[in-house]
Every structure is written in C-alpha cells, then in structure tokens.
Amino acid sequence: MSAPLDNEPFVYTARAHSKVNIHLGVEEPREDGFHELASVFQSLELHDTVTLTDLGNPEVDKPRIQGLKVTGPHAQGVPEDYTNLAWTAVNRIMQYLYTTHGPKALPEVALEIHKAIPTAGGMAGGSADAAAALRLAERCYGGYYGIDSVGEPILDALGAALGSDVPFTLLGGTALGTGRGEQLTPMMARGTYHWALIASDRGLSTPQVFHKLDEMREKGRGGAPHMDTAAVSQALISGDPHRVAQHLHNDLQPAALSLRPDLRKTLEAGVAAGALAGIVSGSGPTCAFLCAGAEEAREVVSQVTVEIPGTKGVATHGPASGAVVL
Ligand code: C5P
Numbered sequence: 001m002s003a004p005l006d007n008e009p010f011v012y013t014a015r016a017h018s019k020v021n022i023h024l025g026v027e028e029p030r031e032d033g034f035h036e037l038a039s040v041f042q043s044l045e046l047h048d049t050v051t052l053t054d055l056g057n058p059e060v061d062k063p064r065i066q067g068l069k070v071t072g073p074h075a076q077g078v079p080e081d082y083t084n085l086a087w088t089a090v091n092r093i094m095q096y097l098y099t100t101h102g103p104k105a106l107p108e109v110a111l112e113i114h115k116a117i118p119t120a121g122g123m124a125g126g127s128a129d130a131a132a133a134l135r136l137a138e139r140c141y142g143g144y145y146g147i148d149s150v151g152e153p154i155l156d157a158l159g160a161a162l163g164s165d166v167p168f169t170l171l172g173g174t175a176l177g178t179g180r181g182e183q184l185t186p187m188m189a190r191g192t193y194h195w196a197l198i199a200s201d202r203g204l205s206t207p208q209v210f211h212k213l214d215e216m217r218e219k220g221r222g223g224a225p226h227m228d229t230a231a232v233s234q235a236l237i238s239g240d241p242h243r244v245a246q247h248l249h250n251d252l253q254p255a256a257l258s259l260r261p262d263l264r265k266t267l268e269a270g271v272a273a274g275a276l277a278g279i280v281s282g283s284g285p286t287c288a289f290l291c292a293g294a295e296e297a298r299e300v301v302s303q304v305t306v307e308i309p310g311t312k313g314v315a316t317h318g319p320a321s322g323a324v325v326l
C-alpha cells in the first residue's frame with residue numbers, strides 16, 4: 001500500500017454503524033466502577049459517515065489533526081475538538097505506530113463526521129465514530145508506514161481503551177459482549193430484523209443511568225441482573241422476529257425510566273402503533289421497537305413521532321457490518 005503523493009489532499013471515508021442492545025444484563029458494580037455485562041448487541045444499518053482528509057506535506061514530529069467538522073441531522077452538541085472520541089482515536093493510532101515502528105513523516109489530517117445517529121441516545125454513536133476513525137487512521141497513516149493493518153487485536157485493544165462499546169462497533173453483526181461489554185463472541189442470527197428507533201431531544205448520561213440502577217438496587221428496587229442469554233440466543237437462531245420480540249430485555253430500563261418517566265409513553269405508543277415489542281436502547285433515551293417488517297417499522301416511526309412531542313424517528317434494520325472504510 002502506498003501513501004498519496006505529497007501536497008495532494010486525499011479523502012478516506014468510513015461508515016460508522018449504530019447498535020441496539022437486544023438484551024442487556026447488568027451485574028453489581030465491579031471494583032473499578034464498571035459493571036459486568038451480558039449484552040447481546042446488534043449493529044444497525046443506520047450509520048454516521050466519517051471522513052479523514054490527508055492534507056499532504058508529510059513531516060516528522062509535526063503531524064496533527066487540523067480540525068473536526070460535525071454536520072448532519074444530529075450534529076447539535078457534538079464536540080468539534082480533541083474532546084471528541086474520534087479525534088482521540090486518530091491520535092491513538094498515530095501513537096501506536098510511532099511506538100512500534102518509530103518516527104515517520106506524516107501529514108496533517110482533517111476529520112468530518114456526518115451525524116445520522118442520535119447523540120447521547122444509547123445507540124453507540126460516539127463509539128461508532130471512534131471505531132471508524134481508528135480504521136481511517138490505520139488506513140491513512142499505515143500507508144506512510146507501508147503496512148496494511150495493525151491487526152484486529154490491536155484495534156480492539158485501542159478501541160476498548162476508548163470506550164466499552166468501541167470493540168463492538170468495530171466488529172458489527174450480532175454478538176455477545178461480556179466483561180464491560182468489550183469481550184465479544186459473535187452470535188448466530190438468522191434473517192433481518194426491522195427496527196423503529198425513536199430518539200428524544202434530550203440525551204441521558206450513561207454513567208448517570210448505571211449509577212441510578214445501583215441506587216435502586218440498594219433500595220431493593222430495579223430488578224435482579226439478567227445474565228442468562230440462552231433464550232434470546234435461541235430466538236435469534238430461529239430468525240423469527242416474533243420470538244426475538246418476546247426476549248427483548250434491558251436491566252438499565254427501570255433506571256432510564258426512573259430518570260425519564262416520559263419514556264413510558266413512548267414505549268406504549270410504539271406498541272400501540274404496531275411494533276412487536278419495544279425497549280429502551282442501552283442507557284437510553286432512544287427507544288427501539290422490533291417490528292415484523294420494514295413497512296411496519298416506518299409506520300411506528302410516523303405514528304410515534306406525531307404523537308410524542310420532542311421525538312425524532314428513523315426506521316432501520318440489522319444486523320449490519322462494523323465500522324468499514326469504503
Ligand atoms: O466505557 P464507556 O466510557 O463507554 O463507559 C461510560 C460509563 O458508563 C462508565 O464511566 C461507567 O460509568 C458506565 N459503564 C459501566 N459499566 C459498563 C460500561 C459502562 O458502569 N460495563
């Protein structure tokens with residue numbers, strides 16, 4: 001693989017796919033504050049598009065990210081600086097290559113994220129952008145080092161250090177996540193699953209939702225951990241969305257509903273509009289509705305977004321791929 005010619009901007013583009021948790025079991029907190037999970041992830045067609053532009057003029061010791069622009073329907077509130085996980089992801093690849101292969105003349109780069117995934121919504125949008133940025137930086141800087149890939153185990157490790165959901169958004173498909181969600185085992189899932197996603201105009205903080213669950217459990221509320229994924233796994237093998245719908249479960253849901261009681265109405269409205277079942281996605285507040293088909297999913301989106309003020313919806317399907325450079 002060769003790097004682009006000097007002084008010639010070159011654009012690399014990647015898709016960053018969102019995810020839904022079909023099942024999310026959450027244990028008591030560990031010593032490090034994280035919770036042991038039994039998470040059945042599914043990647044969704046709904047994706048952000050991340051581009052990395054190689055601005056040319058490679059120099060040793062001077063490479064940097066010139067800037068980050070965020071566009072698209074969910075751009076509002078997304079940081080356009082080093083606090084964005086995608087920015088950090090690019091730097092981690094650069095640091096890894098420097099440490100393992102030594103100094104090299106590298107170009108300045110610019111990042112752009114087109115956000116179609118609701119933010120702070122429990123859809124792993126930030127993690128997916130970081131996963132895409134890891135792959136883009138690997139492709140761009142790898143070219144200068146003359147290497148095709150740093151290898152999936154290294155990408156996974158760099159991803160896990162960025163966030164618990166990053167390894168899954170690198171992998172995609174349908175997978176069981178254990179540990180803090182970063183230890184993945186691909187699962188068999190027949191067929192295509194149609195989802196209606198209803199995002200809220202106010203986000204929820206993931207740490208706050210986990211904390212709320214701990215608090216509720218201390219008071220004997222919030223429910224026991226559901227760590228057994230055998231039933232949902234069988235349902236996924238059957239490929240029958242009606243069966244999978246019976247096993248949608250999220251241990252974080254009582255905590256998310258306690259912080260956002262209004263989500264109950266959204267969950268009820270989705271089922272009334274014809275969804276097979278509805279669930280808060282991850283730490284919420286996005287609600288995910290499994291539907292019998294694409295048309296039913298579109299119908300749920302149009303009915304619920306009219307009925308519940310302050311919501312935006314999208315129909316999508318899974319499983320999709322992990323972050324991929326186009
Ligand atoms: O890993 P990530 O940065 O995405 O996690 C965000 C926060 O969510 C953590 O700081 C923690 O409060 C909570 N979390 C958790 N247990 C997990 C994953 C996340 O408590 N397994």
